[in-house]
Amino acid sequence: MAVQHETELYAPLKAFFEARGYTVRSEVRHCDLVGVSADSDEPLIVEMKKTFNLPLLLQGLERQRLSSEVYLAVERNRSKRGAHNQRWSEITTLCRRLGLGLITVTRYKTKAPFVEILCAPGDKEALQAPKVIKRRASRLLYEFNERSGDYNVGGSNGTKLVTAYREKALRVALALEGGGELAPREIREMSGVGNAADILQKNYYGWFTRISRGRYALTPQGAAGLAQYRGVVDGWAEAAAGRTPGKDAPPEDNLRL
Structure with a gap:
């Protein structure tokens, strides 16, 4: 069953890595999927595309x-045998030599998607990977840790994302x-936002307007922003009450972006 949009790969990948102990967030500093585990000092990064191509590799x-x-993650479409982007043995060898992991997601009509790791980062044949830029890696982890939950869908394009800054706003x-x-x-005291x-x-x-010296109020745009992201706000209340955000709320209360 072919995927129509790469965002359809996100849910099975998220479930796959959460089952392995990762906390997963989407669209963190332009990365489709980022996972953090207590067993690793480095974040897991997954970039997704419907098919394997040069832009994904770069x-x-x-x-x-x-x-x-x-990791690079793509759909494994059983109806496209022999296509250049389905030559899994050769593609796996290429990813190994570049130090990249490769994951395929096979979707079915009547059963759950199947996620398979064809190679992991650091497998044999890998060439020396580029040096990690610590400052940029630190920014990635900061953005991940400052978010209260996973409110986006990995692979989204042209969609307003719920970033750590937007959450604070x-x-x-x-x-x-x-x-x-x-x-x-x-x-600051009411919101818990230090800045x-x-x-x-x-x-x-x-969203805000300065009424007088040291006094601020909410603008109509701010009220509209709260309405647009009400699912995020309600999720905070559910989490504070010990419920799982989105799961215990009725469907109409879930986030719509």
């Missing part, structure tokens, strides 16, 4: 600047939604 090489644990907006005109100090004053002043999304 993307994987670039991600080796962030981690040595980089949402927390600031939520404080103003119930508090009217507030000072940055009050907003609330900086977010208010930069006003990147146009």
Whole structure:
């Protein structure tokens, strides 16, 4: 069963690595899937495409600047035997020589997708991988750790992502939604966002307005932003109450981006 969009590969890959002890987030600093495990000091990075191609390969090489644990993931379409991007033995050898892992996802009409690792990063035949740039790797992990959950779908294109910064802006907006005109100090205490004053002043999304010296309020754009990402906000309340965000809520309360 062929996939129509590469985002369809994300759910089975996420489930596959979560079953192996990883905490998974999508679209972290342009990486399709990032996983963090207590057993590894480096993040797992997976880049996805419907088919194996040169852009995917180049993307994987670039991600080796962030981690040595980089996989390429593509669909394994049983109806395209012999196609150049389905020559798995040769493609696997290429990935091994470049120090990249390779994963295939086979989808079926009546049963769950099958995820298979054809080679792992660091397998034999690997050439020396590019040196990890620690500063960029640190930024990747910072963005991962600052997010409260996984609100995006890996492989998304042209979609507004729920980044760590957007989450903080949402927390600031939520404080103003119930508090009217507030000072940055009050907003910081209510939201738990340490750099609330900086977010208010930069006003990147146009959600806040300065009413007077040291007093801020929510704009109509801010109210619309809270409505658009209400699923994220409700997820925080569910997590605080000890429920699994999205699973215990009715379907209409789930996040829509």
